[in-house]
Amino acid sequence: MSGILDGKRILITGVLMESSIAFHAAKVAQEQGAEVILTAFPRPTLTERIAKKLPKPAKVIELDVTNDEHLARLEGLVRDELGSLDGVVHSIGFAPQDALGGNFLNTPFESVATAMHVSAFSLKSLTMACLPLMQNGGSVVGLTFDAQFAWPQYDWMGPAKAALEATSRYLARDLGKQNVRCNLISAGPLGSMAAKSIPGFTDLAKVWDERSPLEWDMADPEPAGRGIVALLSDFFPKTTGEIVHVDGGVHIMGA
Numbered sequence: 001m002s003g004i005l006d007g008k009r010i011l012i013t014g015v016l017m018e019s020s021i022a023f024h025a026a027k028v029a030q031e032q033g034a035e036v037i038l039t040a041f042p043r044p045t046l047t048e049r050i051a052k053k054l055p056k057p058a059k060v061i062e063l064d065v066t067n068d069e070h071l072a073r074l075e076g077l078v079r080d081e082l083g084s085l086d087g088v089v090h091s092i093g094f095a096p097q098d099a100l101g102g103n104f105l106n107t108p109f110e111s112v113a114t115a116m117h118v119s120a121f122s123l124k125s126l127t128m129a130c131l132p133l134m135q136n137g138g139s140v141v142g143l144t145f146d147a148q149f150a151w152p153q154y155d156w157m158g159p160a161k162a163a164l165e166a167t168s169r170y171l172a173r174d175l176g177k178q179n180v181r182c183n184l185i186s187a188g189p190l191g192s193m194a195a196k197s198i199p200g201f202t203d204l205a206k207v208w209d210e211r212s213p214l215e216w217d218m219a220d221p222e223p224a225g226r227g228i229v230a231l232l233s234d235f236f237p238k239t240t241g242e243i244v245h246v247d248g249g250v251h252i253m254g255a
């Protein structure tokens with residue numbers, strides 16, 4: 001059976017648990033014919049354990065996206081394994097506890113800086129680390145939580161996601177000439193580790209029960225994974241700097 005990622009080589013960050021959006025991106029990507037390589041943070045052993053649940057084996061490389069040495073050695077490690085890349089998935093987000101959960105007005109800049117570094121600037125760092133591997137063009141896909149709105153509890157992750165969204169547009173601008181696209185999936189709430197670390201995030205998710213035109217299941221990250229794979233494929237060849245909502249349609253609702 002042929003798949004929409006047949007013959008493509010894809011690097012996927014952010015596989016931590018089976019609930020990780022990135023796990024589902026990796027699963028669907030393999031099902032659609034891609035060869036997948038994973039990066040791991042904080043420990044490769046965790047990601048290796050989860051990777052065993054994928055349909056096919058996937059090599060795991062350690063990568064803290066704020067560590068310049070890790071970023072510098074990434075190209076060589078991926079080249080040894082796959083030779084080149086056709087796509088990169090950025091599925092990374094983090095903010096310290098004092099930047100979340102209702103502490104917006106009192107968060108120290110140090111914590112804001114960490115959130116920005118890990119969650120937004122890293123899209124640029126990761127893309128540039130992988131760029132030499134995408135000589136024939138490529139597709140970079142990241143994950144946002146709609147930064148047009150001020151959400152309860154989300155606090156400094158909101159500005160971090162706004163920065164991620166802008167970073168994606170600037171990358172799209174600067175890498176178009178190399179036929180490298182950069183797009184984001186704006187996902188609805190999902191019950192991953194990252195979400196559970198935000199106090200009150202499940203209350204926020206109740207909005208989806210009331211407002212989502214399409215039924216939304218917080219326990220099902222596969223729709224987000226499918227969206228990522230669609231953007232990695234050749235079916236969006238002239239789309240870049242875009243944000244595709246995989247949120248059940250909540251973003252269109254006025255009330």
Ligand SMILES: NC(=O)c1ccc[n+]([C@@H]2O[C@H](COP(=O)([O-])OP(=O)(O)OC[C@H]3O[C@@H](n4cnc5c(N)ncnc54)[C@H](O)[C@@H]3O)[C@@H](O)[C@H]2O)c1
Pocket residue numbers: 013014015016017019020021022040041042063064065066090091092093094118143144145186187188189190191192193194195
């Ligand atoms: N869960 C949701 O409701 C939701 C909704 C919209 C967008 N998102 C976004 O989706 C992405 C993936 O999150 P998830 O929900 O799958 O949660 P997750 O906890 O499974 O994934 C977050 C990942 O970020 C990685 N990470 C954190 N710091 C890192 C660092 N310094 N270097 C490299 N990796 C690092 C973690 O290892 C983890 O794999 C994030 O960008 C998140 O903000 C999540």
